[in-house]
Amino acid sequence: MYRTDQMGPGDEQPEHPDFLWRNPEPRRTYDVVIIGGGGHGLATAHYLAQNHGITNVAVLEKGWLAGGNMARNTTVIRSNYLWDESSAIYEHSLKLWEGLEEDLGYPILFSQRGVLNLAHSLQDVRDSVRRVEANRLNGIDAEWVGPDGVKELCPIVNISDDIRYPVLGATYQPRAGIAKHDYVAWGFARRADAAGIDIIQGCEVVGFETDGNRVTGVRTNRGTIGAGKVALCAAGHTSVLTDMLGIAVPVQSHPLQALVSELLEPVHPTVVMSNAVHVYVSQAHKGELVMGAGIDSYNGYGQRGAFHIIERQMAAAVELFPIFARAHLLRSWGGIVDVCPDASPIVGRTPYDNVFLNCGWGTGGFKATPGLGWCLAQTLAYDEPHPYIAPFSLDRFVTGALVDEHGAAAVAH
Structure with a gap:
C-alpha cells in the first residue's frame, strides 16, 4: 500500500x-x-x-x-455489520482499536472520522435503515442521514439529482475510521x-x-x-x-485491487462507501486519496492492479466526487483475499x-x-x-x- x-x-x-x-x-x-x-x-x-x-x-x-x-x-475500520454475530466481533475489535495506541505504546494514527455507506435506491434505503436499527439493538453507534446530512458530513459528495445513481441518504457510524x-x-x-x-x-x-x-x-x-x-x-x-x-x-482466493492518488490538500473529512457505483474513498494522513472496490470475479494470487479495474474505480469516484476529476493516479496494487x-x-x-x-x-x-x-x-x-x-x-x-x-x-x- x-x-x-x-x-x-x-x-x-x-x-x-x-x-x-x-x-x-x-x-x-x-x-x-x-x-x-x-x-x-x-x-x-x-x-x-x-x-x-x-x-x-x-x-x-x-x-x-x-x-x-x-x-x-x-x-x-468499522463495526456496523448487520448480523449479531458479526457486529459482536467487529465491535469488540473497534473498542480495542480505541485504546490500541496506548496498549502498544506506539503511534498507529487511528482516526475516528466516521464512515458513510451511501444508499442510491429505495431498496438501498430500506436495507440501510434495517441495518441501522440492528446496530442500535446491539449497542453500536449508527444513524440514518438524508442527502443533506450526507452533504453536511462530507461537503464534497455530489448529491445532485442528475447523476446515474443519486444519493438518497446513507448510514453513518461516527466511531468508525482508519489507521496506519x-x-x-x-x-x-x-x-x-x-x-x-x-x-x-x-x-x-x-x-x-x-x-x-x-x-x-x-x-x-x-x-x-x-x-x-x-x-x-x-x-x-x-x-x-x-x-x-x-x-x-x-x-476462494481472489485479488482485491486498490489505488492511491497523488498528494492533495485535506479535502475529504470522512470515509465514503457506495455499493451501487462500487467504490470507497478516504484520504490518508499524508494526503493521498485511497480508493478500492469489490473483489475481482476470478480466482488468483496476483498482487498488481489492472487497467480495467482502475478505470472503473476512478469513474465511480469521479461520479461521487467531481472535485477529483483532475486528480492523478499515483500507484495501484492488489491483495489476496479469502472469501467464504x-x-x-x-x-x-x-x-x-x-x-x-x-x-x-x-x-x-x-x-x-x-x-x-x-x-x-x-x-x-x-x-x-x-x-x-x-x-x-x-x-x-x-x-x-x-x-x-x-x-x-x-x-x-
Missing part, C-alpha cells in the same frame, strides 16, 4: 522498524506456532503474551513481516518481540509432520519446527496450508486436535485485527472458542448455521 510516511506536522515519528524486533533463528520447538506474520498473526501473538503469559511462541512469515494483505489493504496499517503491524511486532516471542521472517511452510489427529511439527525452508499448537493465519494462502493437511475449507460462501470468517478448531483455523475474512480482515487476535489467543490458551468467534466455526457449513453477511447491503470493506 502507501508505504511512505504519512504522518502530519507535530505527529510523533516512530522509530525505524529495523530496530523494533529481533530476527532470531527458529528454535527446535515452541508451545504455539502461528503461521502468518500479518496483522492477525502478530495480534494473536501479542495477546497470548499479554493476556495469558504464553511467550514460547513463534510467528512464521514466508516473506517480510506484514507484507501480505496487511500492507495491501485500505485501512477502513504499517504502524499497527510494527506496534504489535514490537510488543510481541519484547515479550520474548520469536518473529521469524523468510520462513516458508512447506509441509507438516503429523501423529494421528495431531500436528507434531511444521516443516519449513529453515528446518522442521516442533509445535504444541498451530494457528493458521495466512489469509489468502490459507487453502495452500490446509491442502497440505488434507482439510477441506470452503474459501456466507462472506463471514472461519475461526476455531479443525479435524486436528491442536490446529486452529483463522481465515475467510475476505475484505474485513484489517478492521478485525485486534479483536481477532484477542479472541484467538484466548481460544489457543484454553482450548475453547471465545464466545465472539464460536459462531464462525468450520462446522457451520455442515450444520447450516451460516452467518450470511451477503445480506448486509453494505460494501464489505
Whole structure:
C-alpha cells in the first residue's frame, strides 16, 4: 500500500522498524506456532503474551513481516455489520482499536472520522435503515442521514439529482475510521518481540509432520519446527496450508485491487462507501486519496492492479466526487483475499486436535485485527472458542448455521 510516511506536522515519528524486533533463528520447538506474520498473526501473538503469559511462541512469515494483505489493504475500520454475530466481533475489535495506541505504546494514527455507506435506491434505503436499527439493538453507534446530512458530513459528495445513481441518504457510524496499517503491524511486532516471542521472517511452510489427529511439527525452508499448537493465519494462502493437511475449507482466493492518488490538500473529512457505483474513498494522513472496490470475479494470487479495474474505480469516484476529476493516479496494487460462501470468517478448531483455523475474512480482515487476535489467543490458551468467534466455526457449513453477511447491503470493506 502507501508505504511512505504519512504522518502530519507535530505527529510523533516512530522509530525505524529495523530496530523494533529481533530476527532470531527458529528454535527446535515452541508451545504455539502461528503461521502468518500479518496483522492477525502478530495480534494473536501479542495477546497470548499479554493476556495469558504464553511467550514460547513463534510467528512464521514466508516473506517480510506484514507484507501480505496487511500492507495491501485500505485501512477502513468499522463495526456496523448487520448480523449479531458479526457486529459482536467487529465491535469488540473497534473498542480495542480505541485504546490500541496506548496498549502498544506506539503511534498507529487511528482516526475516528466516521464512515458513510451511501444508499442510491429505495431498496438501498430500506436495507440501510434495517441495518441501522440492528446496530442500535446491539449497542453500536449508527444513524440514518438524508442527502443533506450526507452533504453536511462530507461537503464534497455530489448529491445532485442528475447523476446515474443519486444519493438518497446513507448510514453513518461516527466511531468508525482508519489507521496506519504499517504502524499497527510494527506496534504489535514490537510488543510481541519484547515479550520474548520469536518473529521469524523468510520462513516458508512447506509441509507438516503429523501423529494421528495431531500436528507434531511444521516443516519449513529453515528446518522442521516442533509445535504444541498451530494457528493458521495466512489469509489468502490459507487453502495452500490446509491442502497440505488434507482439510477441506470452503474459501476462494481472489485479488482485491486498490489505488492511491497523488498528494492533495485535506479535502475529504470522512470515509465514503457506495455499493451501487462500487467504490470507497478516504484520504490518508499524508494526503493521498485511497480508493478500492469489490473483489475481482476470478480466482488468483496476483498482487498488481489492472487497467480495467482502475478505470472503473476512478469513474465511480469521479461520479461521487467531481472535485477529483483532475486528480492523478499515483500507484495501484492488489491483495489476496479469502472469501467464504456466507462472506463471514472461519475461526476455531479443525479435524486436528491442536490446529486452529483463522481465515475467510475476505475484505474485513484489517478492521478485525485486534479483536481477532484477542479472541484467538484466548481460544489457543484454553482450548475453547471465545464466545465472539464460536459462531464462525468450520462446522457451520455442515450444520447450516451460516452467518450470511451477503445480506448486509453494505460494501464489505
